Amino acid sequence: MTLLAIAAIAAPALPTSAARAQTAEVTQHAALSAAAQSDSSKSDSAKPSAPQVNGASDVPPVDDANPSQQKGLTAKAIETVKQVAKSAGDIFSRVPCLPPKGGAKSMGSLPHVAGKLASGEPVVIVAFGSSSTSGYGATSPEFTYPNRLAAQLRRQYPGADITVVNRGKGGDDAPEMMKRLQEQVIDMKPDMVIWQVGTNAVLRNLDPAETAKLVEDGIARIQAAGADLVLVDPQYSPRVTERAESAGQMVRLLHKVADLRHIGIFPRFEVMREWHENQALPIDSFVIADGLHMNDWGYACFAQLLGDDIIKSVGQIKLGVNVPSRVRAYRPM
Template sequence: MLQGVHRVVMLGDSITQFGDGYGGYVWMTRLFLQKLYPDQNIELINAGISGNKSTDMLARYQTDVLDKKPDLLTISVGVNDVWHGFYDNHPMGDGPKGIPLEDYKRNVDEMVTKAQAIGSRVVILSATPIYEDFGNRENAKAAAYNGALKDIARRHHVPFVDYQRPFRDLIGAYRRTTGARDNLLTTDGVHMNPQGYRVMTHTLLSALGISPEARAAVEPDVLKQK
C-alpha cells in the first residue's frame, strides 16, 4: 500500500481533525511513516473537520481531497452521520440531523469512485464507537453503517480497517476484569484519549502492512517528538 506513496490525505471529522495534536492518530501516523520511509519524503495532510458528516465531506471533496492529488487517501466517516440523528430528543436515531443509510452509502461510494478515478489508493476506516457501551442504540444503528463501509471496500477492492473489534475487545476486557464503567479509550465516549489514538494508529498501520516489529523499532523516536 505504501510503495511509491509521497502524499497522504486523511479525510474525517473531529476525531481526525483533533488527531493532529500530540499523540493523535494523524500525528502518530505521519511520524511513523516518515521514520519508516525516510527516502519517500511522505507528506500527510489532515483533512478532518469537526462535526462533518458524509454530506459535508462530499461537498468539500474536490478542494480538500482531489485537488491535493493524494497517492493514498484514508476515509473516516460515519460517527456523526449516525450520532447526530439522535440529537434533539430523537431516541431512535431518526432525527433530521442524521444521514440516512442509503444516502450515506451513495456519498461514500462516490468518494471512493472519484479518488480511484485519479489514481489514488483508498483505505476505508470504520467508524469508532459512539459511547463505550456496545449495547446502546447508537452503536446498534452504527453497525449497519459500518457494514455498508465494509461492502463498499469489498466492491472497490480497497482495504477496510475495522476499529470496532479492537475497541470492543479492549473495553470489554476492561469492564469484565475491573467492573469499572468509566471511559477507557475516549474522553467523552466519542473523542479519543491518548490510549484510544494509539489503538487507532497501530490498527491502521497494521492494515497498511507495517509489522509490529517495524513499528516497535521506530516508536521510541516517534513518541519523543513534540
C-alpha cells in the first residue's frame, strides 16, 4: 500500500472540505519544494533542504503481510494530514494578511479566466517566473504561492476544475524566460498567466530597459494566444533594496509596460514595503534569512491578495461589469 493510498484512506479525518483540498494540493505538488532554487546563484549554497511530503525516497516499502507496519504508516499518514490541515488553516492566526491601507482597487477585467470560472468551465492558470514562483524559502509545497492560490480558488469555486501550473525556475529572468515561454507557457493554452519577473535582472545588473523590452515582447505573445496576464514586480527585501536605483527603475518600467499593454500588475514591491513601513512588520517576519526570498507567511499573503482580486473580477463578470484592464490592483504609485 503506498503512502498516497494511505493518505486517501486518512482523508475523512480532516476537519473541513477546505482542509482536504489543501492536503490534495500538497500530494499533487510535493516535488515543487525540492525543485525550488534561488533567485540568485549566490544564494544556492544557502538553500535549505525542502521536506518530502510524499517523496518515495522517504517512504519505506510496505509489507502487506505485516499489519503492524501498515498500522504504523496509516497513523503517521493521518497525523501528517492533520498537521498539514492545521498549518494551512492557521498561518494567518498570529499575523493577519491585510490589504494595503489605501484600499484595494480592482486589477481590472480578467475576461478569460473570470468568464470560465463564472460559467463553470475548466480553468488553466500558469505561474511563470523564477524562484519566487517555484517556492524557494517555503517550508512545504503547500506554502508556495501557486499552491496557495490554487487552494484559495478551489475553496471559492468548489465545483470548478482549476489547474495552476508552476513554471518557476530559480535564477531565471527575462532572457531565460523568453526561451521557454512558448513550450512552458503558451503551449499550455492558459486562460491566465501570472508573470513574476525583474528581481534577477536587478541582482545581475542587467539593463532595466532591456528587461522591460523583453517583457513587452513576451506580453504581446501571451496576449496573442488569448490569455489574461498579470505581471508581478520584484520583492521588497534587503538584497533588492540595497540596489535601490536599479530596483526602482525596474519597478517603474514594469508598471509602464503594463499600462502600455493594458494588462494587470500586482505591485509586490509596494505591497511588501507597506507590510514593513505601514503595518510595522519586521523584515524577517516575511523574508527568510537570505535577505531575498519570502517565507511561508509572505507567500501566503501574496497569494491571498492576488486571489482576492481574481475573485473580484469573477464577481464583476457575473454582474456584467467589465472594468478596464488599465485599472490596477493595490497600486499606490
